[in-house]
Amino acid sequence: MRVLITGVDGYLGWPLAHALARRGHLVAGIDALLRREWVAEMGSQSATPILDIDSRLTVFREVHGEDLRFVPGNVCNYDLVEEAIRDFMPDCVVHLGQMPSAPYSMIDAHHAVFTHQNNIVGTLNLLFALRDLAPNAHLVKLGTMGEYGTPNIDIPEGFFDIEYRGRRDRLPFPRQPNSMYHLTKVHDSANIHFACRVWGLTCTDVMQGVVFGTRIDALNGDDRLLTRFDVDQAFGTVINRFCAQAVIGMALSPYGRGHQRRGFLSLRDSIQCLALIIENPPDGAGEYRILNQFHETFDVYDLALVVQGTARDMGIDVEIKTVENPRIEAERHYYNPDHQKLFDLGYRPTRTVREEIRETLEDLGRFAERIRLCRGAILPSIRWRERKPRPSPVGGF
Amino acid sequence: MRVLITGVDGYLGWPLAHALARRGHLVAGIDALLRREWVAEMGSQSATPILDIDSRLTVFREVHGEDLRFVPGNVCNYDLVEEAIRDFMPDCVVHLGQMPSAPYSMIDAHHAVFTHQNNIVGTLNLLFALRDLAPNAHLVKLGTMGEYGTPNIDIPEGFFDIEYRGRRDRLPFPRQPNSMYHLTKVHDSANIHFACRVWGLTCTDVMQGVVFGTRIDALNGDDRLLTRFDVDQAFGTVINRFCAQAVIGMALSPYGRGHQRRGFLSLRDSIQCLALIIENPPDGAGEYRILNQFHETFDVYDLALVVQGTARDMGIDVEIKTVENPRIEAERHYYNPDHQKLFDLGYRPTRTVREEIRETLEDLGRFAERIRLCRGAILPSIRWRERKPRPSPVGGF
Numbered sequence: 001m002r003v004l005i006t007g008v009d010g011y012l013g014w015p016l017a018h019a020l021a022r023r024g025h026l027v028a029g030i031d032a033l034l035r036r037e038w039v040a041e042m043g044s045q046s047a048t049p050i051l052d053i054d055s056r057l058t059v060f061r062e063v064h065g066e067d068l069r070f071v072p073g074n075v076c077n078y079d080l081v082e083e084a085i086r087d088f089m090p091d092c093v094v095h096l097g098q099m100p101s102a103p104y105s106m107i108d109a110h111h112a113v114f115t116h117q118n119n120i121v122g123t124l125n126l127l128f129a130l131r132d133l134a135p136n137a138h139l140v141k142l143g144t145m146g147e148y149g150t151p152n153i154d155i156p157e158g159f160f161d162i163e164y165r166g167r168r169d170r171l172p173f174p175r176q177p178n179s180m181y182h183l184t185k186v187h188d189s190a191n192i193h194f195a196c197r198v199w200g201l202t203c204t205d206v207m208q209g210v211v212f213g214t215r216i217d218a219l220n221g222d223d224r225l226l227t228r229f230d231v232d233q234a235f236g237t238v239i240n241r242f243c244a245q246a247v248i249g250m251a252l253s254p255y256g257r258g259h260q261r262r263g264f265l266s267l268r269d270s271i272q273c274l275a276l277i278i279e280n281p282p283d284g285a286g287e288y289r290i291l292n293q294f295h296e297t298f299d300v301y302d303l304a305l306v307v308q309g310t311a312r313d314m315g316i317d318v319e320i321k322t323v324e325n326p327r328i329e330a331e332r333h334y335y336n337p338d339h340q341k342l343f344d345l346g347y348r349p350t351r352t353v354r355e356e357i358r359e360t361l362e363d364l365g366r367f368a369e370r371i372r373l374c375r376g377a378i379l380p381s382i383r384w385r386e387r388k389p390r391p392s393p394v395g396g397f
Numbered sequence: 398m399r400v401l402i403t404g405v406d407g408y409l410g411w412p413l414a415h416a417l418a419r420r421g422h423l424v425a426g427i428d429a430l431l432r433r434e435w436v437a438e439m440g441s442q443s444a445t446p447i448l449d450i451d452s453r454l455t456v457f458r459e460v461h462g463e464d465l466r467f468v469p470g471n472v473c474n475y476d477l478v479e480e481a482i483r484d485f486m487p488d489c490v491v492h493l494g495q496m497p498s499a500p501y502s503m504i505d506a507h508h509a510v511f512t513h514q515n516n517i518v519g520t521l522n523l524l525f526a527l528r529d530l531a532p533n534a535h536l537v538k539l540g541t542m543g544e545y546g547t548p549n550i551d552i553p554e555g556f557f558d559i560e561y562r563g564r565r566d567r568l569p570f571p572r573q574p575n576s577m578y579h580l581t582k583v584h585d586s587a588n589i590h591f592a593c594r595v596w597g598l599t600c601t602d603v604m605q606g607v608v609f610g611t612r613i614d615a616l617n618g619d620d621r622l623l624t625r626f627d628v629d630q631a632f633g634t635v636i637n638r639f640c641a642q643a644v645i646g647m648a649l650s651p652y653g654r655g656h657q658r659r660g661f662l663s664l665r666d667s668i669q670c671l672a673l674i675i676e677n678p679p680d681g682a683g684e685y686r687i688l689n690q691f692h693e694t695f696d697v698y699d700l701a702l703v704v705q706g707t708a709r710d711m712g713i714d715v716e717i718k719t720v721e722n723p724r725i726e727a728e729r730h731y732y733n734p735d736h737q738k739l740f741d742l743g744y745r746p747t748r749t750v751r752e753e754i755r756e757t758l759e760d761l762g763r764f765a766e767r768i769r770l771c772r773g774a775i776l777p778s779i780r781w782r783e784r785k786p787r788p789s790p791v792g793g794f
Contacts, residue, residue, distance in 0.1 A: 128506035152566040169549040171571040187584040289570035
């Protein structure tokens with residue numbers, strides 16, 4: 001299969017390219033390398049040492065005996081997207097080329113506007129280019145479980161059948177996202193739904209939980225193939241931040257009381273799921289398939305306890321110290337999302353969360369010096385309500 | 398009250414400014430005058446002769462004895478928005494400064510992207526500026542009944558209480574809009590909901606039906622105060638187009654079988670409703686109030702019959718000739734939207750649709766020569782599915 005990955009230089013894009021190449025697919029990629037700049041803007045860098053893009057491409061060829069056909073550039077440039085689709089004629093486009101951080105989108109009006117423009121325009125360009133040049137290709141788009149927010153009812157996979165005042169319909173499940181970033185993903189979902197309904201495009205919109213971890217098998221223990229691993233307040237996801245904190249002996253820092261409940265899955269399983277989705281497109285043209293992609297739900301404080309316990313087994317003692325929640329979000333809430341469709345496609349979780357956390361801690365141990373350099377970027381200073389970041393308070397509560 | 402109107406040079410903005418001034422409010426306005434350019438791009442112009450903005454402002458002062466404080470510029474410029482809010486410190490901001498045409502947004506990828514950027518960024522800028530400078534001001538935002546699409550169940554006013562798998566919640570009603578333009582309004586609604594929920598802003602989001610007509614009382618029969626009246630395929634709404642066609646003896650042109658059902662209200666009633674909303678903000682801070690604003694629902698073919706009949710009474714004979722529907726939309730569907738909240742605020746329709754159509758036809762009769770100049774811009778050439786506009790087919794079906 002010919003698979004075009006936008007955002008191929010990213011946390012998911014890079015390991016996905018390797019996994020697909022190992023499975024015999026032909027891979028092309030687009031990336032403007034902006035993630036590297038955003039993380040630098042946050043005063044941080046990848047905890048894992050990653051190669052520059054040219055070296056990555058050289059190693060890719062060496063490992064797989066096949067080029068990753070790389071287009072440097074931005075998916076917000078329509079002509080570039082059109083040319084990439086026309087040249088490569090993909091069977092599948094995996095769209096990961098977006099700004100993925102909630103805190104980054106909440107810094108101020110300019111970052112909120114940037115996030116909207118960057119994320120929405122890239123997706124629109126892909127939808128129009130597919131409509132006009134490759135209407136039978138399958139678009140796989142990364143959404144987020146955060147699109148749904150935390151309603152007081154079960155969360156289905158995208159659509160639900162309801163009765164209202166005695167009549168019935170099958171409708172998109174209402175979204176109540178909690179950051180400017182999450183809003184852009186909701187807007188994308190509405191735009192993609194339109195493209196399927198009106199233009200007959202075939203798309204899978206992946207409502208992904210929080211991804212964590214360092215490894216996938218296709219990376220094969222070869223350090224030149226390492227994917228990035230961010231630990232800063234904006235681009236580091238919560239388990240990754242806890243693991244980084246543990247490795248440098250810094251207290252783990254759940255936000256608020258830490259009872260926010262979310263769905264999680266490992267990097268390894270995220271890539272497994274994406275490969276399953278790519279190799280099993282929806283049956284019918286014009287289908288808009290939504291999948292909820294996560295392994296288990298946890299409350300954030302419980303995860304801190306797991307990281308603390310696993311670290312202790314490895315001889316590292318760390319405290320847990322809650323910090324004032326910089327976000328506005330429910331800290332205790334009902335949370336019961338469905339996640340059956342990926343299991344039906346063949347998804348089998350490869351590790352328990354505890355096992356995966358152990359591997360992550362082991363891997364990060366080698367990079368403790370690099371993490372120490374990012375130490376000042378880990379705790380939250382971007383707040384949901386105010387424009388000017390304030391210093392975070394001393395201690396927890 | 399101090400009211401800031403974005404898009405004050407537009408079809409609704411200009412008469413609203415006069416209506417508010419007559420009611421004793423202090424009015425400021427922002428406009429980049431883009432609507433004039435977009436209509437020119439469609440090969441058309443306002444059927445009514447309208448003054449340039451400087452002359453409009455001079456006449457405004459003469460009529461009301463008070464300046465309209467005008468800021469030339471674009472709401473997509475954050476600094477301009479911030480300065481306008483800081484200088485004027487409005488009690489209410491009425492946000493009309495958007496690109497309002499579904500067909501224009503469907504021309505190609507560039508117009509879809511432009512519509513998204515223009516509409517979403519302007520709203521974001523206002524939300525951030527209000528959060529930081531005037532958090533107690535009331536934002537009145539024009540949405541559209543088209544946000545809802547045509548679900549097979551009743552359409553409430555924005556939110557609905559549902560039971561799902563034995564649990565209950567009050568959730569945003571799902572949106573299924575049918576053009577890139579309508580999608581931007583859905584995105585705005587999600588962003589505004591967030592700003593109310595998370596920042597405590599107070600907003601009214603008006604799901605407005607299709608507006609038509611030429612007059613409001615505050616314009617007082619003074620031709621220098623006329624608002625624009627568009628008849629082209631992109632910026633002319635359906636009754637306005639039918640009236641323009643009747644005046645120049647051109648067949649009325651419903652799209653497809655013409656059984657699309659929509660909510661309609663006159664320009665006069667739109668302004669009446671907006672004044673009611675401005676003078677009756679929601680009770681509580683942080684409230685996100687959604688109102689469905691229309692008088693009656695009609696099927697488009699029936700409206701063509703009303704225009705035809707009214708024209709006949711005035712001695713004008715016109716045919717009705719359906720054209721191939723350039724849009725992808727349900728042509729027969731259930732449609733039963735609620736619209737009670739505005740009646741509760743005191744809204745009383747001032748004319749029947751038939752009476753309002755008669756006045757519009759009378760007014761337009763004087764401008765038949767101008768409409769003839771726009772004749773080539775009336776029938777649809779922008780199609781929902783293809784990039785390149787094709788000539789519209791001969792005859793109906």
